[in-house]
Amino acid sequence: xxxxxxxxxxxxxxxxxxxxxxxxxxxxxxxxxxxxxxxxxxxxxxxxxxxxxxxxxxxxxxxxxxxxxxxxxxxxxxxxxxxxxxxxxxxxxxxxxxxxxxxxxxxxxxxxxxxxxxxxxxxxxxxxxxxxxxxxxxxxxxxxxxxxxxxxxxxxxxxxxxxxxxxxxxxxxxxxxxxxxxxxx
Amino acid sequence: xxxxxxxxxxxxxxxxxxxxxxxxxxxxxxxxxxxxxxxxxxxxxxxxxxxxxxxxxxxxxxxxxxxxxxxxxxxxxxxxxxxxxxxxxxxxxxxxxxxxxxxxxxxxxxxxxxxxxxxxxxxxxxxxxxxxxxxxxxxxxxxxxxxxxxxxxxxxxxxxxxxxxxxxxxxxxxxxxxxxxxxxxxxxxxxxxxxxxxxxxxxxxxxxxxxxxxxxxxxxxxxxxxxxxxxxxxxxxxxxxxxxxxxxxxxxxxxxxxxxxxxxxxxxxxxxxxxxxxxxxxxxxxxxxxxxxxxxxxxxxxxxxxxxxxxxxxxxxxxxxxxxxxxxxxxxxxxxxxxxxxxxxxxxxxxxxxxxxxxxxxxxxxxxxxxxxxxxxxxxxxxxxxxxxxxxxxxxxxxxxxxxxxxxxxxxxxxxxx
Numbered sequence: 001x002x003x004x005x006x007x008x009x010x011x012x013x014x015x016x017x018x019x020x021x022x023x024x025x026x027x028x029x030x031x032x033x034x035x036x037x038x039x040x041x042x043x044x045x046x047x048x049x050x051x052x053x054x055x056x057x058x059x060x061x062x063x064x065x066x067x068x069x070x071x072x073x074x075x076x077x078x079x080x081x082x083x084x085x086x087x088x089x090x091x092x093x094x095x096x097x098x099x100x101x102x103x104x105x106x107x108x109x110x111x112x113x114x115x116x117x118x119x120x121x122x123x124x125x126x127x128x129x130x131x132x133x134x135x136x137x138x139x140x141x142x143x144x145x146x147x148x149x150x151x152x153x154x155x156x157x158x159x160x161x162x163x164x165x166x167x168x169x170x171x172x173x174x175x176x177x178x179x180x181x182x183x184x185x
Numbered sequence: 186x187x188x189x190x191x192x193x194x195x196x197x198x199x200x201x202x203x204x205x206x207x208x209x210x211x212x213x214x215x216x217x218x219x220x221x222x223x224x225x226x227x228x229x230x231x232x233x234x235x236x237x238x239x240x241x242x243x244x245x246x247x248x249x250x251x252x253x254x255x256x257x258x259x260x261x262x263x264x265x266x267x268x269x270x271x272x273x274x275x276x277x278x279x280x281x282x283x284x285x286x287x288x289x290x291x292x293x294x295x296x297x298x299x300x301x302x303x304x305x306x307x308x309x310x311x312x313x314x315x316x317x318x319x320x321x322x323x324x325x326x327x328x329x330x331x332x333x334x335x336x337x338x339x340x341x342x343x344x345x346x347x348x349x350x351x352x353x354x355x356x357x358x359x360x361x362x363x364x365x366x367x368x369x370x371x372x373x374x375x376x377x378x379x380x381x382x383x384x385x386x387x388x389x390x391x392x393x394x395x396x397x398x399x400x401x402x403x404x405x406x407x408x409x410x411x412x413x414x415x416x417x418x419x420x421x422x423x424x425x426x427x428x429x430x431x432x433x434x435x436x437x438x439x440x441x442x443x444x445x446x447x448x449x450x451x452x453x454x455x456x457x458x459x460x461x462x463x464x465x466x467x468x469x470x471x472x473x474x475x476x477x478x479x480x481x482x483x484x485x486x487x488x489x490x491x492x493x494x495x496x497x498x499x500x501x502x503x504x505x506x507x508x509x510x511x512x513x514x515x516x517x518x519x520x521x522x523x524x525x526x527x528x529x530x531x532x533x534x535x536x537x538x539x540x541x542x543x544x545x546x547x548x549x550x551x552x553x554x555x556x557x558x559x560x561x562x563x564x565x566x567x568x569x570x571x572x573x574x575x576x577x578x579x580x581x582x583x584x585x586x587x588x589x590x591x592x593x594x595x596x597x598x599x600x601x602x603x
Contacts, residue, residue, distance in 0.1 A: 029260030030555075037562045044565075066423065105186045108420050115421035122430040134427055134582045138575060141424045145572045152565035157356070159487050159498075159569055 009046040013039055044154045047167070054171055055151055056103040057093030059144075063110035064089045066140045070117055073132045077121065082113045146170050190416060190547070193219050205412035207405045208393040208473070210300040215412060218298045222551070235268060238330035239288055245329070246322050249275035254283070263545070263556045263563060264297045264470070265289040269339060285339035287318065291332045294553035296545035296560060297470060298413075301325040301333040302391040304470040308337065310387035311444070314378050316340070316465045342455025342464035356566070358451050359491045360502050367461035369503040370512070372454065375466055376484070377517035380443040380477040394474045395439060402475035403436045406532070414539045417547035424575055428535040431578065435528060439476055441519065447471030449480045450489045451501040481521065482529035485509060486537065487573050488566060531581070534574035542567035 016039040024031045048055075064086040071078050089106045092098050121133040149158055150170035158164050189197055198219045202212060236256050243251060251274035259267040268288040274281055291301070301323045308320040318337035327333045345358040360368060395402035411429050418425075446469065453468045483489075485506050490498040500509045510521050541564055549560040 028258070030258055033260060034556075034558050037558050041558065041562055108186050111421035111423075114423050115426050118423055118426040118430075122426070131582060134431075134578070137423045137427050138579050138582060141571070141575045145568060145575060148568040149572060152568055155562060155565040157488065157566040157569055159490060160572055163572075 005049055006046060009042055009049075013042045013046070016042065040155070044152065047154055048151060051151070051167055051171060053100055053103070055147065056100060056107060058147060058171055060089050060093055060103055060107050060110065062140065062144055063107060063114060066114055066136070067110065067117070069136045069140070070121070070133065073121070073129055073136070078117060082117075085109065085113065188419075190222070190418075191551075192223050193416075201412060201415060205408040205415070207408040207412065210303055210391045211405075211409050214298050214300045215409075215416065218294055219416060221293060224293055235288070235290070235330065238334075239268075239270070239336075242322055242324050242329035242334065242336065243272070243274070247274060251275070256288075259287060263554075263559050264292075264295045266292060266555050286321065286336055287339050288330075288334060288336050290330055290334040291327070292548070292554035292556075293332070294544070294548040294551060296540050296548060296563070298544065299470045300391060301335045301470075303472065305335055306387070306389055306391055307444070307469045307472045310384050310389060311379065311382060311469075314382055315375050316463060317469070318465055318467070340455060340465040341457070343458050344452060344455060347458060356452060356489070357491060358502055360451075362494070364461060365499070365503050368456060368463065371463045372451075372501065372503055373509070373512050373516050375454075375463065376446070376449055376480060377513060377519075379446055379449075379466075380480070380519065381517055382444050384444060389474075392474055395442060397439050397442050400436050400438055402439045402442075402473075403432075403532075406473070406475060406479075407432050407436070410536045410539045414543045417539075417543040419543075419546055419550060422538075422542070422571070424571055424578070425535065425538060427578060428531060428574055431581065432528075432532055432535065435581075437525065437528070440522065440525070441477070442474055443477040445473050445475050445477060445479050447473060447479070448483070450484050451503065452489075476525065476529065477517075477519065478522065478525040478529040479533060481510065481513065481526060482533040483537075486530070486533055486570075488537070488570055527577075527581075531574065531577050534570055534577065538567050538570045538574065541570065 016035060021032065021035040021039070024035055026032070067078055067082060067086040071083070089110055092103060092106055118133065118137065121130060124130055146163065146165060147170045149160075149163075150165050150167045152158075153164055153167070193201075198216060201219070202216060206212075236253060239253060239256070243253070251272060254271040254273070256268055256270040259269040266289070268290070270286055270288065271283045272281070272286050273283065276284075289301075291298075302325040305320050305323040305325075308317050311317055312319060318340050320335065320337050322336045324330060324334045346360065346364055393401075393405065395405070407429065414425060414429075446466070448468045448471045449466075453466065454463050455465050455467065456463045485500040487498065489501050491502040493499050497505060500506050503509070504512065510526075514521055545560040546564045548554050549557040549564070554560060
């Protein structure tokens with residue numbers, strides 16, 4: 001039996017907080033700030049670790065779906081090769097032996113393809129096409145960012161509490177609510 | 186997957202420079218960054234080496250004997266290595282003992298890459314009108330300290346009230362009503378002074394100053410940050426492409442040329458904790474000449490807001506947004522163009538994400554700074570920034586929110602996947 005990752009992370013956090021940080025010279029503010037960030041980062045990783053693979057798998061599916069959505073605007077906009085890549089990518093997350101690195105690699109490829117497609121659409125003269133693509137991206141990102149924000153919520157930077165979900169909920173269930181951030185925007 | 190950005194060849198660098206024309210000194214700083222990308226952060230940060238380089242730099246500028254004492258690292262900031270020291274020296278015939286100074290030295294890469302000359306020239310241009318650290322010497326070529334550096338006088342002051350808390354780089358600093366009442370008017374007054382400053386006669390040779398009535402300023406700004414995103418991003422983000430394209434299509438000619446601070450927010454000024462007088466405005470390295478609405482949009486971003494006692498958001502932890510804007514108009518005597526302000530809100534978010542998710546994470550990924558762990562942590566702020574940008578783009582594109590639609594399809598795809 002291996003000691004669990006959670007156990008090891010908790011031990012590291014305890015060491016940082018109870019032994020290492022108090023031993024730092026109080027005049028060394030850079031070291032103190034970094035020690036605080038290291039402890040916070042370990043705690044964040046502890047919260048994320050069970051979901052990392054799951055998070056990346058959803059990301060792959062979301063990007064493959066975005067590429068396919070572009071074909072609804074213009075059936076000829078996406079090359080057969082990119083469509084094949086997107087279709088192949090969707091089969092990856094269900095393979096239990098697919099590594100996180102492999103998922104990341106595929107995801108990066110899909111993201112690059114999307115960036116090029118977005119640039120191609122932006123160069124079109126047809127304003128209606130541009131608007132439809134913008135709408136697709138904005139809706140895609142609404143779901144995407146709900147997951148991203150939940151994943152790093154423990155850093156304490158988020159300012160949209162009404163739409164900030166617990167991580168498992170953000171990954172697990174489609175949401176039906178509107179973002180309540182008008183007080184800021 | 187091979188990322189060309191990890192080891193950019195000369196022809197790729199040349200194509201990037203041609204694709205994103207910007208100010209001369211912005212181009213030179215970014216080009217140097219790319220040319221040094223494969224360099225590792227050298228073991229040159231020992232204080233003995235820093236002291237030798239600092240002595241070399243100062244000796245180039247003063248003929249009289251001097252002594253450097255108490256050189257030590259200084260906390261604060263995520264972009265530059267900082268050291269504080271005391272200097273015994275002679276300034277214009279006056280003997281000074283124990284004058285405290287700050288050395289700022291560029292890391293190999295950072296969340297912000299700029300030429301030190303720009304910062305040095307701006308500090309000199311504004312020092313009579315705005316409280317800033319007195320600039321003494323700069324080494325933009327890194328001839329003395331291995332990397333570009335600047336030496337300024339140390340200014341006393343605090344970033345937050347003694348009992349206050351914050352996240353990194355001054356984000357999340359909160360002020361009580363007493364501090365807000367004292368600091369708010371000063372914050373606005375200095376911003377108004379910066380935007381209306383007459384800089385005639387100042388040496389600003391490192392800047393390409395745009396003309397009113399043209400789009401030179403915004404074209405250079407968009408190209409600057411689009412270039413940084415292209416050079417530094419670890420992964421593509423569709424919303425960033427959409428934002429850049431919207432900014433290019435919707436830019437307007439400049440109405441009035443202002444000096445723009447570029448990072449004007451709570452966290453970038455110090456104040457005396459007793460008198461609550463602002464003692465210095467910091468971090469001028471992102472300064473440029475262009476549209477004042479940038480600073481207004483930057484200072485009012487939701488991520489730089491904190492709630493007041495009733496939970497209402499305060500821009501830069503000081504004012505409700507409308508109060509901030511109206512007070513600024515009164516102080517500066519220049520009206521705010523609502524359309525430009527909305528435009529720059531999108532620009533400000535897009536630029537912030539380029540810094541935190543692009544340049545900052547690239548620097549940390551390459552182990553290029555003394556603050557890698559802070560930059561990696563700070564990268565997480567990009568996602569609420571992106572959500573805020575998404576909402577702004579939703580408004581300008583008049584896209585109705587149909588939340589969950591994409592995930593519905595996504596889950597069906599997963600269920601039906603072989």
